[in-house]
Amino acid sequence: MNIKDAALHSGLPAKTIRYYDEIGLVTPPRDSNGYRAFQETELHQLVFVAHARALGFTIEDCRALLTLYKDDQRASADVKRIAKEHLKQIETKISDLQTMRDTLSHLIDECNGDQRPDCPILDNFRQL
């Protein structure tokens, strides 16, 4: 299967799949013409990575998860550890963004948004 079909199958752009090959994340064998020849194995791996990336795992997380995925002897504890670590980071990000949202939302409410120059948003940014 060529790259375009692998892209359709996994939902990833062909460019991204080439990139994953380049960094050694998912490395399909090649045909004699140099084209990437995706097998079931690589298709599964691409879908796997696509899902993990959609959940915000980094490429290096994906690499580790993929190693566990391929390992029949893995301990689910190892997977869970990585996932929990990532969950913690997601929760930190959410909380940071919520703080930003609350502050900004408050400032926006205070601003008249008319033709006059007075603006509590700028006033707030100005403060030392």
Added chain:
Amino acid sequence: MNIKDAALHSGLPAKTIRYYDEIGLVTPPRDSNGYRAFQETELHQLVFVAHARALGFTIEDCRALLTLYKDDQRASADVKRIAKEHLKQIETKISDLQTMRDTLSHLIDECNGDQRPDCPILDNFRQL
């Protein structure tokens, strides 16, 4: 005032301040020795940018806001528009992260996290 004191004053790393100078965001005049000589104006601008960045505004947003900040004739409507646009993006990010968190959190709960290989997290990633 030299860069180190400007850094202390604004809470930004000296490296970052040099970077802001390089991209033309905050451009202090120079002393005869080539050192950046920060005036009140640039100090205010650095603080302003630091606050805007802390709220997640991009550098280009900061550039636009800084232009409005310097403009006595600005309309607060322009500031409010940029801020609302940014707020929308923050809210989208929060919502995306919350979806991730819920999914991941659910998967983690389902995983035993023991020495056995069975793992609902991997199973989920595997599905086509």
Added chain:
DNA sequence: TTAAAGTATCCAGTTACTGGAAGGTCAAGA
């Protein structure tokens, strides 16, 4: 046969810094 579609590699750009190297400047102490 030829034109279009698909594939390949390689290079550069994105965002907002950050680290490090090489070298000039300044202030204080011996």
Added chain:
DNA sequence: TCTTGACCTTCCAGTAACTGGATACTTTAA
């Protein structure tokens, strides 16, 4: 006066994860 150490400068490279574009080769269908 000399030197040492703390500053300061610029420039180059690297980060994360792609993405766009140029150029060139291969395959497929009309």
